[in-house]
Amino acid sequence: MNTPTITSRWTACGESILACRWILPFLLVVGGILSFVIPSQGLLNNYGQLILATVGINIILTVSLNxxxxxxxxxxxxxxxxxxxGAYISAFLTVKFFPYGAAPFYGFPAAVLAGGIGAAVLGLIIxxxxxxTRGDYLAIVTLAFTMIVKSVLENIDAVGGALGxxxxxxxxxxxxxxFWTVSSVWIIRNLxxxxYGRGILTIREDEIAANLMGVNTRQAKVLAFVVSSFFAGVAGGLFAHQLQFINPSMFNLIKSTDILVMVYLGGVGSLAGSVLSASLYTVLLExxxxxxxxxxxxxxxxxxLLMLFRPRGIMGLxxxxxxxxxxxxxAVSPDAVPPPEIKRPLGNQPG
Amino acid sequence: MPNPSYFFQQSLNALQLGSIYALIALGYTLVYGVLRMINFAHGDLFMVGGFFCFAAATYLGLSFVPTLLLVMALAALLGVLLERVAYRPLRNAPRVSAVITALGCGIFLEHLVLARYPYPQSVPELVHNVTWHVAGLSFSSLQLLIVGLSVGLMLLLDFVVRRTMVGLAMRAISWDMRVVPLLGVPVDRIITFTFALGGALGGAAGVMYSLAYPVVDPFMGVLVGWKAFIAAVLGGIGNIRGAMLGGFLLGGVEIFVAAYYPSTYRDFVAFALLLGLLILRPYGLLGRPPTQKV
Incomplete structure (x- = not known):
């Protein structure tokens, strides 16, 4: 029962606006236009724009960790x-190679991309x-990795050491x-x-069985870690160029915990949940x-309270x-049973 | 040039830090051994223990032994409360839900304490610290007290787990949680007891830490707690002697790296070593890989 339950009722548009698939490209275009119009027309003050940007960065982080x-x-x-x-690589590039106020148009995206690639290389190591190692031991490996990154950054004088x-x-x-928020959600959704994504899912369900079925679990793991860390690096680059100041202790375990909370709040294995929870969490905190x-x-x-009453998060699976x-x-597969608490509308009854 | 007396001094420091890590690591390993779940709020139990110690010494003016006993009792109570709130309702839920509620409880405790004490507090001297000089080496009474007391607590715990009925029940639950209740073992009570034990040890570690490094702040449980967790994993999580070994090992590595290299390298070398060790022995020094049933 751990696969996302998808029923054909979603294809019908009449029931709710959330089921209208054609509305999505429309919304994306509107969002894109708004992202240009809001700053230029001053529809929101600087504080509001800051919150919007933070929401975007948190969505990237949450979706990629998910x-x-x-x-x-x-x-x-x-x-x-x-x-x-990602934050350090991209910030280092823009600070060292582009004079303040005169960065060429390709400078910032290139720096963010480089940050993402740098993070992805480390993701390869993990x-x-x-x-x-799996499970709790892998948790330790990633924990130790975070601490190592932090203390290495503290010891590199070229990026300011502990001062930042x-x-x-x-x-x-x-x-x-x-742009980065939409592309991260889009790319991870496609993955x-x-x-390959099915391969990643099989690791969660049963790695041994997946191997027996011929799933290349190593390839799936590499893919998941590399894509996930790439977008974390991108989010770091955006974060650095928004705050205009970074130091190693910003990227501590409390930050990791924050992202974890957003992932589990939204629901594991639900992109909509991640987007929703990252937005809710950020806005609510403000x-x-x-x-x-x-x-x-x-x-x-x-x-x-949420975990006690909805252990699987807002969206669950x-x-x-x-x-x-x-x-x-x-595709209506034989085991795609609708969740029991939802009655299927009459119009979609088979036969 | 390594100086023997400096080396000896650092060894004492390493033992002191290591025994604190080991005490906290035992709390992680006890809960993991019984429930197969990581108690992510344990570092904050340790922090609250430090603050209880501060409060008992400052407001109640208690001396060392009553403070220690009071703090251990309160921390044990808090551990039981944690189990009631974060673990028991979710015992049949997905594993990760309980981890998240525990994380939530930890963050809640941190900010509860932060709301009361926004600034780090300094702990009054509970034990009169005497330094003895013997043949060019100096011993402080505080260090000996901390190491001695920790080792005593560890021996006591080892005895409880290996030689008593409660310990037998704990090991049995760790072996198979579904069959053991059929044999008449009160699983809920044993799990409560385990959390109380872990909480008491965390509280004791909090007292010792705030004696040794007499400043308490609400976020001290995060880094120290995670480090102790790493110590527990290093020794093989779920293994009590492993947790002790891991704690002393981590304390030793941290102190000696800081003693002979710039102290900013301390975390880096410590964690790189741990990472290397984990790659060589993925299930810890004393742990055994779990058998997988297909």
Whole structure:
């Protein structure tokens, strides 16, 4: 019962707007236009724009971690480490090679891309380690990795050591955040529903059985870790150029825990859940700012209650029709049983 | 040039730090041994133990022994509460849900303490610290107390787990949680007891840490807790003697790296070594790989 339950009722449009697949490209275009219009027309003040950009960055982080922790079923706590690598590489490139205020148009995307690639290379190493260790031991490997990244960065004087890297230009704009957010969700969605993605899912369900079935689990693990860490690196690059200042202790275990919370809040193995929970979590944290110091007590309390009453997160394993390829929606496999609590509408009764 | 007396001094420091790590690591390993789940709030139990110690010494003016006993009792209670809130309702839920509630409880505790004490607090001196000089080497009474007390607690725990009925039941649950209740073992009570034991050890570690490094802050449980967790895994999680070994090993590595190299390399070398060890022995030094049933 661990596969996303997809029923043909989603293909019908009348029931709810969430089921209308044609609305998605329309919304994407509107979002793209808005990402240009909001800053230029000043529809939102700087604070509002900052929150929007943070939402985007958190969506990238959550969706990419969900690939490893949700779809592959591993427990990685090293996402902040990958993010740090991406942030440092991209910030170092823009600070050293592009004069302040005069970065060429290709400078920022190239730097962010380089950050992502740097993080992906390290993801390859973690993937190689994951061949030998699983479960709690792999969690330790990723934990140790985060600590190593942090202490290596603290010892490199070229990037400011423990004091951090200053004077980063504010190059993260809403259109860039939008572009990277949409492409990360799109690419990970395509990966998950591809043949390779099925391989990643089989690792979560039963690795031994997957091997017996001829799934190349090593290839699947490499793919999941590399893609996941690439986007963590990209998110790090965006984060660095938004905050304009980074230091190694920003990318600590508390940051990793934050991303973990967003993944499990949304539901493992649900892209819609990740997008929803990253947005909700970010906005709610900002909205609760008047509570001051009690704000951070409220969030874990909410998380505990959520887990007690909905142990699988907001979305569980369900997926929004928007994120499912059409062929998967149309394919009615014999075991694609609708969830028991939902009655199938009359119009879609078979026969 | 290695100086023998410097080396000896650092060995004492390593023993002190190692015994604190080992005490915390035991809490992780006890819960893991019984429930097969990581108690991610354990580092924060340790932190709360440190703050209880601070409060008992500052507001109640207690001396060392009553403070230690009070803190251990309160931390044990907190451990039991944690099990009730975060683990028991989710025993049949997906494994990771309980991990998340425990993480949530940990974050909640951190910020609860942070709301009360926004700044790090310094702990008053509970034990009068005397330094003896013998043949060019110096011993401080505090170090001896910490190491001696930790080793005593560890021996006591080892005795409880290996030689008593409760310990037998704990090991049995660890072996097979589904069959053991059929044999009349009160599983719930044993699990509660395990959390109480782990909490008490965490509290004791909190007291010792705040004696040795007399400042407590709400986030101290994060780094120390995770390091102790690594120590537990290094020794083979679920293995009590492994946790002790891992704790002393980690303490030794950290102190000696900082003693002979720039201290900023400490975390790097310690974790790189651990990573290397884990690659060579993926299930820890004393752990055995679980048999997989297909």
């Amino acid at each position: 690939l490893v922790n949700g779809y592959m079923g591993e427990f990685s706590v090293g996402h902040a480490g990958f993010m740090a690598v 993937a190689a380690l994951s061949f030998k 890297l200053r004077g980063i230009e504010k190059l993260t704009t809403l259109p860039w955040v939008y 998950v529903y591809s043949r 909205a609760l700012r008047p509570l001051g110091i009690y704000r951070m007590m409220f969030m874990p309390l909410m998380l505990i 369900r997926e929004l029709a928007w994120f499912v390829p059409k062929r998967d929606l149309d």
